[in-house]
Amino acid sequence: MKNKLYKISLSLGALLLVISTIFAQQAYAGDGFFSNIKRFDKHTYAGPFNISKLNRKKAKQKLTTDFVELEQNLAVKLIVQDLYVDVPSEAVTFDVDATVDQASSGQENALIATVSRDGLRTVLTQNFSSLVFTEDEVDTLASQIESQLRSGIMPQHIYLAKSIPELYEQAQTIASATYATKQLTKGLRLLLDDLNGAEIQPNSTFSFQEFVKDRESVVASDQDMSIMASLLYETALQTNWIIDERSIGNELTEGVQPGFEAVVNRKLDLDLQVTNPNQTVFTLHTKWDNSQITLSIEGLPFMHTYLPEVENLKLYNPKTVVQYSAFIPSGRVQTINKGKKAMEATVKRSILLNGSLLDYEDISIDFYTPQSKVERRNLTRPKTLTAGSADGTNSGSDLNPDSSSPTAGGNSSTDGSANGSDSGKPGSSSSNGSSNGNTSDKSGISGGNDSGNPNASGGQNKDEVFYDKGGNRVDKNGDPLD
Incomplete structure (x- = not known):
């Protein structure tokens, strides 16, 4: 009887041991008999993958296939300033067993991924040679990548400056x-003090007018502000900053x-605005030394090199404007305005990576209009043509109505003359007329002979003849005669 009870107890113990082993296998390995029977509830996900109504064995088989595709489409980018580097898929491993074993039924579960520290260190050394990474920093960065891969969503961006x-x-x-x-000047001193140490935050826009608005340097002249803004613009072109307004x-x-x-x-609301598109802070520094103002930008170094240059500088001679004046001596020229040449500056920028040219881009074409040269010269007077007759008859000469002389300052002048002779007794008469402004010029011309009175002399005719500025005959009321 005792032997029989002993055998029964031994059998029950063995059965309990087997059952315990099965449950332990399910609990710790996830491949137990019962685990393969039990299915996940609805709305159970591992990352973006749906494993609802699947037992653990089926779920692992499905995720194995999904992970192969996920690794092929892996898109993890390491970003330092202006350089994006992909993490190779060989450096990342997704753990199917660990993902399924930690999954909770009816919930969204994370993926379990492992990043090779050696592989990551190689990527950092090859692509970010200007920076130095310690072992702890490499481990921190690897943990950050593993954490962001838990969602299984691509692409993933890892900003090294945030992680480390x-x-x-x-x-530098x-x-x-x-x-x-x-x-x-006082304005430049105030601007140097205010700009020194100013920080430009990540993904922020810097406006020169907004910056000085609440500072002491707001009293600086527009010219002083333009000098400092020009220095900031020139330094910004040596970075990947975006020029929003200039x-x-x-x-x-x-x-x-x-x-x-x-x-x-400020009167015309002209401003300089630049945007920092990076995830890092930059600091402005200013100084005045050896009769020279220096503005510099300090921050994490860029992986690319930006080299702006004036590719072409053209000058164009100005036109010459000539004014005429009666007060300028003959043969002399008075320069009123020396004028200024027009200028065209073409700016381009080279972008290099590890010394190799990647791009050569247009930046701007600045054109400055010329200022005309102004000269003042003396008036040129037309010559008066005269003619005489041998038989003593009257002769006269008039100013050619088609001729004209240059004027200055809205002034104009004309001259008229007439000569007469008498066969009995020589005599002459002449008249000159001149005008300035809007008054019409006029000149009277007369000549006559008196055979009965040898002492008679030429006089003015009863019907006076007038000429307008163009030399046309008009009556005393200014109406044309012809």
């Missing part, structure tokens, strides 16, 4: 521009290099 704040310790001067001046003046700001002018005019 210690990278800011490697900030990435762009600078200079302006030569022997003396600083204007030039009618004349180039004194001392500013052609092609890099940025005018600030």
